[in-house]
Amino acid sequence: MNTNTEIAALLDRLTRLHAADRRSGNLNDAQLAALDYLGRANRFSRAPSTVADYLAATRGTVSQTLKALSRKRLVTETGSQTDQRVRRYDLTAAGAAAVQAMSGPDLPEAEARVAARALRTLVAKMIAARDGRSFGLCRTCRYHQERPEGRHCALLQLALRPEEADQICREHRVAA
Amino acid sequence: MNTNTEIAALLDRLTRLHAADRRSGNLNDAQLAALDYLGRANRFSRAPSTVADYLAATRGTVSQTLKALSRKRLVTETGSQTDQRVRRYDLTAAGAAAVQAMSGPDLPEAEARVAARALRTLVAKMIAARDGRSFGLCRTCRYHQERPEGRHCALLQLALRPEEADQICREHRVAA
């Protein structure tokens, strides 16, 4: 068996194990993933299309999922001022609590670091193969600037809030 | 963000990307995973309960999935002679073709090896955390014996067919 085939098989099993581990209470895998993403993304990256892009799903599916989360009072829905078509979904306090309650694997730090590096590489490759967005952290972006008056985004041309430097941005481009 | 939390987030995304990549034609993720497993498992490991164990799902869910695959003529269903309760699902030629057609990631060999090692470790840890079976290859098992007349399983106490040494076994125990 070639190594790439083995990776596919491992991903298959890992996928299942991970989903089974998280799945708890009344949230399914897709809802958990969306909720977790919304908790990490900045204010420009919490629209249905963006979530769909991140989760490699269609807008239709994500729309349904976000509505389900909304019915469960885990997110709120807001319209955008600048573009009337765009909607933004933010975590409620209950939503944030649900994210906190999610369990991950429990590896010793050294091993976790090795695993995290491998996973980052793998994700990056798979994104590249499908021409997808990197969805990296704002502060690692080529448009991120540190100015005397504070952080600034050179792409959107606006000042950034302090907490946004560590959030996911849909416009993220790896620094050159 | 601690490293284990980051791993959970990476797994979330990886899970989605992998599923989206594979999903093709008229097979969904669960069906693909079951089909792939059936193609790798030995004759003692192709029953619904075993598949359920491997995929971290319930017997009920897997039963449904296997019936769906059966309707699509990708697997056949056979009863066991030794235990009337047990059923075995084998790939048909069409099923084997569908497995062949599955695409995996496409990494250069060196990187693939690093990724595979990390994934194996991660899977092993997650299995251990849930007291699950390893589902390793027959020839890496502590009960696997090379005898003059051929390979032998010291647990089931029977002779092994040549191809079985490289198949997945539900009874697999890591060599001591």
Add this chain to the structure above:
DNA sequence: CTTGGTAGTAGCGAGTCGATACTATTGCAA
């Protein structure tokens, strides 16, 4: 001011998924 592209959604059909409940078996123990 039309026209083309984008954002979001509804609704459909197949299927996942956990849960519950049920039927055959099997295996063990009194």
Add this chain to the structure above:
DNA sequence: TTGCAATAGTATCGACTCGCTACTACCAAG
């Protein structure tokens, strides 16, 4: 030998995913 608990597999239910098509609202560029 019977009797009973454990096991294998299924059916069914309700909530939901998922891709798809169709549709509306909105934006932008000619």
